[in-house]
Amino acid sequence: MPKTLFEKIWDKHVVESIEDGPDVLYIDKHFIHEVTSPQAFAELEKRSLPVFRPERTIATADHNVPTLHQELPIKEALSRKQVEKLTENCAKYGVELYGLGHPFQGIVHVIGPELGITQPGMTIVCGDSHTSTHGAFGTIAFGIGTSEVGMVLATQCIMQSRPKVMRINVEGTLNPGVVSKDIILHIISKISASGATGYFVEYAGSTIRSLSMEARMTICNMSIEMGARGGMIAPDETTFAYMRGRKFAPQGEEWDKKMEEWKQLKTDDDAVFDRELHINAADIEPMITYGTNPGQGMGITSTVPDPDKLEDESERNALRKSLNYMGFKGGEKLLGMHVQNVFIGSCTNSRIEDFRMIAALIKGKKKSPDINVMIVPGSQQVAAQIMKEGLDKIFTESGFFIRQPGCSACLGMNEDKVPPGEYCVSTSNRNFEGRQGPNARTILASPLTAAATALTGKISDARELMKTVSA
Amino acid sequence: MSKAISIIKSTAVPLNVENVDTDQIIPARFLKATNREGFGKNLFRDWRYIDNDENKPHKDFVLNDSTWSGKILLTGKNFGCGSSREHAAWAIKDYGFDVVVSSFFADIFRNNALNNFLLPVVVSEKFLSELFEAVTSNPSTEITVDLPAQTISLPDGRSESFQISAYKKTCLLNGYDDINYLLSQREKIEAFEKTF
Numbered sequence A: 001m002p003k004t005l006f007e008k009i010w011d012k013h014v015v016e017s018i019e020d021g022p023d024v025l026y027i028d029k030h031f032i033h034e035v036t037s038p039q040a041f042a043e044l045e046k047r048s049l050p051v052f053r054p055e056r057t058i059a060t061a062d063h064n065v066p067t068l069h070q071e072l073p074i075k076e077a078l079s080r081k082q083v084e085k086l087t088e089n090c091a092k093y094g095v096e097l098y099g100l101g102h103p104f105q106g107i108v109h110v111i112g113p114e115l116g117i118t119q120p121g122m123t124i125v126c127g128d129s130h131t132s133t134h135g136a137f138g139t140i141a142f143g144i145g146t147s148e149v150g151m152v153l154a155t156q157c158i159m160q161s162r163p164k165v166m167r168i169n170v171e172g173t174l175n176p177g178v179v180s181k182d183i184i185l186h187i188i189s190k191i192s193a194s195g196a197t198g199y200f201v202e203y204a205g206s207t208i209r210s211l212s213m214e215a216r217m218t219i220c221n222m223s224i225e226m227g228a229r230g231g232m233i234a235p236d237e238t239t240f241a242y243m244r245g246r247k248f249a250p251q252g253e254e255w256d257k258k259m260e261e262w263k264q265l266k267t268d269d270d271a272v273f274d275r276e277l278h279i280n281a282a283d284i285e286p287m288i289t290y291g292t293n294p295g296q297g298m299g300i301t302s303t304v305p306d307p308d309k310l311e312d313e314s315e316r317n318a319l320r321k322s323l324n325y326m327g328f329k330g331g332e333k334l335l336g337m338h339v340q341n342v343f344i345g346s347c348t349n350s351r352i353e354d355f356r357m358i359a360a361l362i363k364g365k366k367k368s369p370d371i372n373v374m375i376v377p378g379s380q381q382v383a384a385q386i387m388k389e390g391l392d393k394i395f396t397e398s399g400f401f402i403r404q405p406g407c408s409a410c411l412g413m414n415e416d417k418v419p420p421g422e423y424c425v426s427t428s429n430r431n432f433e434g435r436q437g438p439n440a441r442t443i444l445a446s447p448l449t450a451a452a453t454a455l456t457g458k459i460s461d462a463r464e465l466m467k468t469v470s471a
Numbered sequence B: 001m002s003k004a005i006s007i008i009k010s011t012a013v014p015l016n017v018e019n020v021d022t023d024q025i026i027p028a029r030f031l032k033a034t035n036r037e038g039f040g041k042n043l044f045r046d047w048r049y050i051d052n053d054e055n056k057p058h059k060d061f062v063l064n065d066s067t068w069s070g071k072i073l074l075t076g077k078n079f080g081c082g083s084s085r086e087h088a089a090w091a092i093k094d095y096g097f098d099v100v101v102s103s104f105f106a107d108i109f110r111n112n113a114l115n116n117f118l119l120p121v122v123v124s125e126k127f128l129s130e131l132f133e134a135v136t137s138n139p140s141t142e143i144t145v146d147l148p149a150q151t152i153s154l155p156d157g158r159s160e161s162f163q164i165s166a167y168k169k170t171c172l173l174n175g176y177d178d179i180n181y182l183l184s185q186r187e188k189i190e191a192f193e194k195t196f
């Protein structure tokens, strides 16, 4: 029977199917971090269990680390304790840790791929919903809760009901100034923040095929923002070229053997999806969000929808509540609006290509004096590459300062927060109320839009600035 | 923390909001603890207090209004979307709820709730509005959630059945964790690894 890519990988990892219950799924790689793992290790301790397969778990500290002076002890006592606890647990249970100060440290979903740990055909889990990022390599990767982290530590398995499968086909050529972040914000705005709940998504089509691995990761990353468990893209030459020679990627004969396997990882021609969606790349504009869930997005030149024009009462109320929080009115244009903050970072957009793209835009221009900008690379390796390519000079000359790697203002857990009531154009993935700090107002956008906004101090269309970029 | 659940009869707290995300249930800045207890006091923190100040409660927020109490939380659709933080389920359970009722739950939240013996009950949009209506017009309305029978009912007899897998139901009724099950399967897992 023809199978989808998802089914092929899932079936291969089923240890047991429970009747009228979930499948027991074997996990190839497990990433952990300081925030969602301490209670899982506590569970092992309580039951006097070892970590079953310690070589399959990799740890880093990212969610709650400072992005300045990482060489110093963490000031805040609770945060320090959380990071120390991770170090202690990893040492005690024999888990590899890329902690603060390690050259591989960084946001968990940035380091897995860049180190070559993430490989096609794998099942990957992590106590973080954006684990879907790894799906860009043709893996089944999804976020889990702390109890499940404990299960993986104890047995290398979790129990999951098989989700339905959806394919989203994006076809055609992107307009200039439109990047992968815009594609995914466009898709979510079409399907809504809950439109893919219960599904695992495969992204396909000529537009997706034309994207780099990093751009694909941005798309898979935000699958969870439409409710999907995860998103995936079949591996191809782009995938293999990206992986070759990475630290933990297979080498020599092993590589050739794996390549043969990986080439089989695609959806069969006549496989059937539970749902299928078609998107025309030419319809996509640079996107921004106007509300408090990622589905509330629009083209940057559009106007905020008017709640009074909505038929459905609950939708009308939900939109009113969002606009009230954001301080926006229906019918209003956001382009040109003054904002106080820009955040460039997070597992959605903090990889080297993001920095190259921004550097090309800001080169020779100056940051607006009345805007606060936080720029946070996704990993130590990204930070090192920025230096190696001399991009840091471009940033400094334009008046920007680059911080040290971590999740930072994406979730506002450390001191990097957006002040109450202020607006922030952010390259992260969530615009929930208070996500970037109590009462902070987040507008999600691509790195290009964020950088253009940082230059002008107003929500700006990068396409306008690009016209003046010298060739 | 784990304990079996069976039949819960209680008044309910109506939180008529859609798309409640886990950042609302428990904001990230309260995730610094390394144990599972005590998250209830920060449940819906930023909706409960003005300027994050415990001395300044938002009077009209349901948790601050003594009209409402009980072990059942009634909520709008797509509850628990966003982050995978299990702290959200811990906070709800720690606050004193045993059941959350909605027309639609985000996947990860649903699993997390079940792993903490917090029962997510999915009802139709229509029945959900009837429940809200009944509870808001009479706060002493008792709702009965019967896990063995898989039904949720109002005192006047209006009732709906809900879905749960036979496996999960057995776990909840007997106080078993998934981890207990997985540990019992260790030999099978090891055998699987050899063929893999």
Ligand code: SF4
Binding pocket: A062, A063, A107, A108, A109, A128, A130, A345, A346, A347, A348, A406, A407, A410, A411, A428, A429
């Ligand atoms: S950057 Fe943000 S979304 Fe990504 S792992 Fe960190 S907190 Fe989660």
